Amino acid sequence: TGSGQQSVTGVEASDDANSYWRIRGKSDGGCQRGTPVKCGQAIRLTHVNTGKNLHTHHFPSPLSNNQEVSAFGDDGEGDDLDIWIVQCSGTHWERDDAVRFKHVGTDVFLSITGEQYGHPIRGQREVHGMPTANHHNYWKAMEGIFIKPSMDPAKHDEL
Numbered sequence: 001t002g003s004g005q006q007s008v009t010g011v012e013a014s015d016d017a018n019s020y021w022r023i024r025g026k027s028d029g030g031c032q033r034g035t036p037v038k039c040g041q042a043i044r045l046t047h048v049n050t051g052k053n054l055h056t057h058h059f060p061s062p063l064s065n066n067q068e069v070s071a072f073g074d075d076g077e078g079d080d081l082d083i084w085i086v087q088c089s090g091t092h093w094e095r096d097d098a099v100r101f102k103h104v105g106t107d108v109f110l111s112i113t114g115e116q117y118g119h120p121i122r123g124q125r126e127v128h129g130m131p132t133a134n135h136h137n138y139w140k141a142m143e144g145i146f147i148k149p150s151m152d153p154a155k156h157d158e159l
Contacts (some may be wrong), residue, residue: 003059005070006052009124010112014142020048034042034147036092036114039139042104044082053082054110056103056126056129063115067108067129081105087133095146098138109137 011019021084024044025031034041037046042143046053055078059068087100101110105129108129115126130136 002062002068003070004054005072005115006050008054008069008071008127009117009121010127013065017112020052020144021045022048024077034119037086037094039086039088039090041086042083042084043082044076044078045101046076047071050094053078054084054101055079056106056108056110057081058106061126061128063117064113064128066111066135067096067106069110069127069129075121084110092093095141098140100133100137101139107112107131110139111136135150 013019022045023037024046026042027042031037031043042157046052047054050071051074053073053076054069056069060066061068065125081103083104084101085094085104087102088094088097092096093099102108102119103110106129108131110127111130111134112125112127113130116122117124117126
């Protein structure tokens with residue numbers, strides 16, 4: 001049921017190679033590599049293996065009947081329903097922070113509550129959108145490449 005788009009699921013293993021997402025800027029604005037992601041910044045999350053964007057729309061999710069979250073687009077190109085706001089406690093999203101992602105178009109929070117699929121993706125959990133902020137909406141980067149920007153790119157102390 002639902003939109004017929006590719007499902008987005010979650011697994012407990014933090015090192016699952018199919019769980020990698022790339023952070024990108026909105027389609028009308030770039031996100032330069034190494035630039036810290038600000039709390040409140042609009043981003044897109046693009047699945048590394050498929051090139052599809054994290055997406056949601058007003059379809060019910062198949063297991064929990066919350067809002068469906070899917071993977072949409074080709075090679076990182078999608079639409080306005082791929083944009084999420086990073087909600088965090090400081091100025092920037094820090095490496096060890098637990099953050100929330102609030103969808104711009106539908107105001108839901110990216111969530112996972114534990115409902116598991118059966119055949120053909122047994123054991124994978126449904127990722128969906130929920131209308132309220134709660135403990136099911138926190139996400140933490142477990143692996144990845146973290147680029148620490150220099151404090152003053154114009155100043156060099158090496159020859």
